Each structure stands twice: as structure tokens, then as C-alpha cells.
Amino acid sequence: MRAHASVLHLDLDAFFAAVEQRDKPSLRGKPVVVGGVGGRGVVSTASYEARAFGVRSAMSTREARARCPHAAYLSGRFEAYRATSAQVMAVLRACSPLVEPLSLDEAFVDLAQSDLPDLELATVTARAEELRARVREVTGGLTASVGLASSKFLAKIASDLRKPDGLVVVEPGTELDLLRPxxxxxxxxxxxxxxxxxxxxxxxxxxxxxxxxxxxxxxxxxxxxxxxxxxxARAEDDRPVVPDRETKSVSVEGTYEHDLTDRGQMSAIVTRQAGEVAKRLRSNGLSGRTVTLKVRLYDFTTLSRSSTLPAPTDEPATIARLARTLLEDLDTSGGVRLLGVGVSGLADWIQEDLFASLADDDADEAPEAETPTQPEPDQAGATWTGTTWSPGQDVIHTEHGRGWVWGAGKGVVTVRFETAETPPGPVRSFRADDPELSRWRPPEPEQPDEQ
Known part of the structure; x- marks a missing residue:
């Protein structure tokens, strides 16, 4: 192990839920749960307000609703999470060229390759505090918990010890004193x-x-x-910080001579591909958090959908379950030319299947009943004239401006009109096929002019 506490692990606190609270003023300080919102859904992230009621990652959404029925249940906005993650990773890479992202919300940083004048405890601790402050600044208020230690193993454990918004430094020579209890x-x-x-x-x-x-x-x-x-158990870990891990993935895909139209056949193909991906992961001693489904339709339109687990896995059943769920949310009635399953957000340790307690037949359960505070969508959303409204989704109305979907079902979509820059806004309901309401997407970043 290193002689100095020069390995830093940064973990954004309740990341998905924190982004939602940042962008939705009416949810700040209130329970928020991000994940699958239907009866077969699984919690991806719960805010600390929801955790106070016993809601946890990997819990079934059905159980989460029983524990905390008054929470806001949102399906997630990966565009917003990816954009925020990119801001954080840019801050870390400005500190050191050796940054190893484990997922959107956590990364290792090798401070031995930074511009620090020395690696004494006071120096690295000050740099860790600077990084936490900088992350809060660039993300609009998100907090991060940080661990500093002489190895990746100890740094990751340390970052979990004082959550949220904490900093734990493991002084070299005290590793076993920390671990043993x-x-x-x-x-x-x-x-x-x-x-x-x-x-x-x-x-x-x-x-x-x-x-x-x-x-x-x-x-x-x-x-x-x-x-x-x-x-x-003896605090022995000499793994280096490996940069750009997030660009690596393992995937399997196939193109078919005749368009696929049978959903059962597609589900079987996805399950088989998930097994092949899991086999490749295991053969390389890897696991991953993000499962991606790639679908090319009959008209050559290519769709990609992803779901991120709370911990890495190499279990074929878990990968297949998520891939099938992603497939179920897509309209493939016109035919499919290509199907593919991939896993990214790779790690070099494996967390056992956190979803083992969820029976496979959960997928056949009906969605939960509507609640008076937030209408429950039909499965993953209510689909009308080609538009799927999902709780938490960014929308824009020609008269009322920008807002987000509070709930949808039975031909109605309810929207709260507010953004990160406004105070909590009013709630309005519309027909689900209202032509004045559409999905809002952030503008594409400007590209430099070619010379």
C-alpha cells in the first residue's frame, strides 16, 4: 500500500434524487424516490428524506410505496444525470489526470498525480475539501462524501462512513484500526x-x-x-487508479435478416444476450452497474435505453431482468432489425445480486393504485398519440412554459410548472394528447466553428 493517503474516492450523495430535488424546487426537503414506478419497479435511489422511512436502493417500488406513500416517485432523467456527472468528472480531472469513474456518481482520484506540493495529511485533506466545495458549486448545490486513504479499498469504505456530505481521512498506519470493528x-x-x-x-x-x-x-x-x-481483511490492496473506465463496456448484439415482431422471441433473444454479456464480464473479472438495450427498428431508427443499478453485478439474471424491462417500454410493433444488450460502468469487484429477493413473476403484477398526491402512471407512463408521459419528465407548454410531469393516467397528464431557477410552481392538468404540451430537451452544446 501507499505511504500516503493519496487515493480519493468521491461519491455524490443520493445522486439521482438530489438532481431531481435541485431541478424541482417543490421537492426540496421532501421524500423523493427514483426508479421504476410501476408494480414491478425497483428503487434506484431514494433521497435521505425517503430513507428516514426505510426506503432503500434495490427495494421493490411496491414496498417503498407502502413505507413512504407520500413520496414523489419519479422514473428518472438520465440526460440530466449524465450532464451533471460530466460537470463533476471535469472538476476531478482538473485536479488529477488519473480519474477512474465507477459510475455516474462516484470516482477514484489519484492525488499522487496532482499538482500538490506534497502528500502530507494536511495537504491532501485541504485538497479534498476544495474538491467537495467545487463540486457543490458546479452542480448547483449537490453534496459529495469523500474518503481519503492509502488504497482504493480503504478510500471507498471511508467515503461511506460519514454520509451525507462528509469527509473521512484514513491516516496511513491506522487502516486496520478502522477496519477491524x-x-x-x-x-x-x-x-x-x-x-x-x-x-x-x-x-x-x-x-x-x-x-x-x-x-x-x-x-x-x-x-x-x-x-x-x-x-x-488485512487492508492489502495495491490496485492502481485506472482512468477512463466509464468508456469501457461489454456488449452483444445481433442483426436479423427478417424483422422480428414476436415479443416473446425478442425477450428470449435479450435473455440469451444478457447471459453472453455476463459470461464475458466474469471471464475478465469485471462487473457493471449500467445495463443498456439497443434496438434498431424496421425503419432503421436506432433506440438506446439504459438502467443503472445501485451496485455492480455480473449476474445474468439481473442483467436479463433489466434488459427485458427496458424492452417492454419500447414500441416494437413495426418490427425490429437489431437487438443488443450491453453493460457499462465497469468495476473490478462484484456485488452480489441485490435483486435476488424480487421474484421473476413480479413482472406480471399490475401497477399500484393511484394515490391522491401523485397519480400513478399506467405501467411506465401513459401513452397517447405517440407520447409517453413519465413522472419527473421535463416538458414545456406553449402558454405556461417549462415544467415536469407530476403524474399521468386515464387520459390526463398533470404538470407542475417550475424549474431549478424558479420558486415552487403551480400544478395544472391537461388531456394527455394536448398538442400544446411536449417533451422538453436541453439545448445541444454549441460546437466550435470549423476553420
């Missing part, structure tokens, strides 16, 4: 199933894990995970 679940890759196996072996804390021999660990949890846990 913690529960074994703090180690990446130790999910519920592994926790149960370790518990049966009498292991609950990292200190107890440290006392187990490598041979015994391999017997309990398997060779690959056992060898990794043996070293991590």
Missing part, C-alpha cells in the same frame, strides 16, 4: 448470501474475518472471493 458487509463483494455463509462460520466483523485462514475462507465462500477477502 466494522461489519464484514462493508467489504465490496460481501452481499447478503456471503454474509450468511460467514455468519455460519462465526464471522461477523472484519477482525473475526482476519483471524480466518485463507484455506478456510476458500472453503466457506469459494476460491476467487475467499482469496480476495483474505487480503482485504
Amino acid at each position: 466494522l461489519h464484514v458487509s462493508v467489504i465490496p463483494g460481501v452481499g447478503p448470501a456471503t454474509v450468511q455463509r460467514l455468519r455460519q462460520a462465526g464471522v461477523h466483523t472484519v477482525a473475526e474475518l482476519e483471524r480466518i485462514s485463507q484455506d478456510e475462507l476458500v472453503r466457506v465462500v469459494g476460491k476467487a472471493l475467499g482469496q480476495g477477502l483474505y487480503h482485504l
Whole structure:
């Protein structure tokens, strides 16, 4: 390990929900849940106000609604998340050329390659505070939790210890003092199933894990995970910070001579492709958070839809489940020429399948009933004359201006008219096919003139 605490891990707090609260003034300080909004949906991110009611990432939306029925349930706006993430990554890259994004909302930074005059504890701590302040400035108020340590493993653990908006610095030489009292679940890759196996072996804390021999660990949890846990329990981690990980992905796609029209056949193809992607991930010791579905329609229109998990996975069932859900939200009635499944946001450790508790037949459940505070959409939205209205979606009205979809269903779409720069705005309802209402997209960034 390094002699200095020069590895920084930055994690944006409740990122998706925080972006929604930033852009929707009426939701600030209130419970917000981002994820699937139908009966088979899964929570991607919950604001800290929602977490106070027990709502957590990877929980079924049905359970989240039971715990916190008064929350705003939004389907997510990945354009806004990607744009905000790009701002944060630019701040980090201005600090060091070695930035390793793990997903849209977290990254490692190698401060040993920065412009710091030295790597003493006071110097790196001051730089971490500067980065947190700069992130808050460029994102319009979003907070980040940061860990500083002598390795990636310790930096990531440290960033989780004082959330939200916290900074934890692990002084070199104190790594084991920090680790030993913690529960074994703090180690990446130790999910519920592994926790149960370790518990049966009498292991609950990292200190107890440290006392187990490598041979015994391999017997309990398997060779690959056992060898990794043996070293991590001793704070042994020499992995370098690898830049531009977010550009890497693993994908499988196929083009078909005759257009596909059978939804069952398409679902089977996507499931098989997900299995092939998972196999490639595992063969390279990787996992990923973002599952992407690529579809080319009969008229050569190419569509791409993505869903981001709260933790990396290499499980074929999880990848297939998300890919099928993305497929279900697309109109493929005219025929499909190409189908593809990909995984990005790669990591070099694996979190066990957080969705194992959700039965596969959840996909057949009906959506939940409407609530008086926020109309429940029909499945992922209400589709009328080619337009799908999803909760949280940015829209614009010719008379009332910009706003966002509060809810949709039964031929009606309800909009709250406000933006990040305005105070909380009024709510209006319209026919779902109102020609004066349309989706709003941010303007494309200006390109420099060619010389």
C-alpha cells in the first residue's frame, strides 16, 4: 500500500434524487424516490428524506410505496444525470489526470498525480475539501462524501462512513484500526448470501474475518472471493487508479435478416444476450452497474435505453431482468432489425445480486393504485398519440412554459410548472394528447466553428 493517503474516492450523495430535488424546487426537503414506478419497479435511489422511512436502493417500488406513500416517485432523467456527472468528472480531472469513474456518481482520484506540493495529511485533506466545495458549486448545490486513504479499498469504505456530505481521512498506519470493528458487509463483494455463509462460520466483523485462514475462507465462500477477502481483511490492496473506465463496456448484439415482431422471441433473444454479456464480464473479472438495450427498428431508427443499478453485478439474471424491462417500454410493433444488450460502468469487484429477493413473476403484477398526491402512471407512463408521459419528465407548454410531469393516467397528464431557477410552481392538468404540451430537451452544446 501507499505511504500516503493519496487515493480519493468521491461519491455524490443520493445522486439521482438530489438532481431531481435541485431541478424541482417543490421537492426540496421532501421524500423523493427514483426508479421504476410501476408494480414491478425497483428503487434506484431514494433521497435521505425517503430513507428516514426505510426506503432503500434495490427495494421493490411496491414496498417503498407502502413505507413512504407520500413520496414523489419519479422514473428518472438520465440526460440530466449524465450532464451533471460530466460537470463533476471535469472538476476531478482538473485536479488529477488519473480519474477512474465507477459510475455516474462516484470516482477514484489519484492525488499522487496532482499538482500538490506534497502528500502530507494536511495537504491532501485541504485538497479534498476544495474538491467537495467545487463540486457543490458546479452542480448547483449537490453534496459529495469523500474518503481519503492509502488504497482504493480503504478510500471507498471511508467515503461511506460519514454520509451525507462528509469527509473521512484514513491516516496511513491506522487502516486496520478502522477496519477491524466494522461489519464484514462493508467489504465490496460481501452481499447478503456471503454474509450468511460467514455468519455460519462465526464471522461477523472484519477482525473475526482476519483471524480466518485463507484455506478456510476458500472453503466457506469459494476460491476467487475467499482469496480476495483474505487480503482485504488485512487492508492489502495495491490496485492502481485506472482512468477512463466509464468508456469501457461489454456488449452483444445481433442483426436479423427478417424483422422480428414476436415479443416473446425478442425477450428470449435479450435473455440469451444478457447471459453472453455476463459470461464475458466474469471471464475478465469485471462487473457493471449500467445495463443498456439497443434496438434498431424496421425503419432503421436506432433506440438506446439504459438502467443503472445501485451496485455492480455480473449476474445474468439481473442483467436479463433489466434488459427485458427496458424492452417492454419500447414500441416494437413495426418490427425490429437489431437487438443488443450491453453493460457499462465497469468495476473490478462484484456485488452480489441485490435483486435476488424480487421474484421473476413480479413482472406480471399490475401497477399500484393511484394515490391522491401523485397519480400513478399506467405501467411506465401513459401513452397517447405517440407520447409517453413519465413522472419527473421535463416538458414545456406553449402558454405556461417549462415544467415536469407530476403524474399521468386515464387520459390526463398533470404538470407542475417550475424549474431549478424558479420558486415552487403551480400544478395544472391537461388531456394527455394536448398538442400544446411536449417533451422538453436541453439545448445541444454549441460546437466550435470549423476553420
